[in-house]
Amino acid sequence: MLDYLSRYVSLASLAIISTLAVFNIGYFWKVGIHFLGLADLSNFVYSLGVALTALSIGAAIVAVVARIKKASVQIIIALIGGALATAGTIHFSPRTLDPQLLANFAILIGFILPWSAYVSRLTRVGAPIGWPECAWIAIGWWAIIFQAGACQVAIELADRFRYVVNTKSGVIDNARILRASSAGFLLAVDGRISFLPQGEIKAVSLQNPE
Incomplete structure (x- = not known):
């Protein structure tokens, strides 16, 4: 029992740490990646608090898409996500301090929609999930988290409080x-x-x- 707990607690801790690390990389990608060295990455509570806004939006979208059962509708959702991500990428520039909120959120939602549809489809089909499926899930997850960081800094650059x-x-x-x-x-x-x-x-x- 203790071996079981220690194994999965370690995996969960690694997943949380790596997720917050990728989020911070996405955050500093726009304002200057070298500033990442000045951040207190050991303060995970602070990083999690900063990440809550973008991650909450993502969680809400995932919850909605996961309830959709029809494969045809999931394909349409994935295509819409791809179109949003493409449109947002065209209008996004990491070399400006303009918040570019619409572009950033279009990319974030564009990443979330196909990933959610893919994961939902895998779980509904009930087929064994191998390494290729796990790799696609992981790649999609890191892309979402990276963009969540970029969205969060866009929100803060547009904040009316000074x-x-x-x-x-x-x-x-x-x-x-x-x-x-x-x-x-x-x-x-x-x-x-x-x-x-x-x-x-x-x-x-x-x-x-x-």
């Missing part, structure tokens, strides 16, 4: 806080991404929303 950050050298107005850790704050200010070390911060206050 902050006033008092530092030892001055005051930073109109700042959006993207990430906070023991190392410092990652800020989006006037179209630029800046890292502010924790030792430089004196106070942070919420600015009146627009």
Whole structure:
């Protein structure tokens, strides 16, 4: 019994850690992948909290698609997902700090729909699931999680709440806080991404929303 629990607890822990790692890579892909080294990746509760919005949307879509039984409808859903992902990819650019919310969410939903239809079909058919099926499930899952990270940073770049950050050298107005850790704050200010070390911060206050 203990061997059984230790084996599956270890697998579940590995799955959660790798999922949050891929989410963070997707998050920093848009704002600067090198900032990933400044994130406190050991704080999984914080990463999970940041991921909840995009992952909740994905979970809701998966729950709806999973209830559909007709194979023909699932094929249509998969095709719609492919069209959305293609359209979103065409209009998406990781080299701009424009949030591009519609493009990011189109890609996310475009990944989720065919993956959900595929997994739902596999479970309904009842056929043995081998390594090829597991590989496709894993690839689709990582793609969804990566894009969930990109969607989350798009949400934060478009956030109407901004902050006033008092530092030892001055005051930073109109700042959006993207990430906070023991190392410092990652800020989006006037179209630029800046890292502010924790030792430089004196106070942070919420600015009146627009």
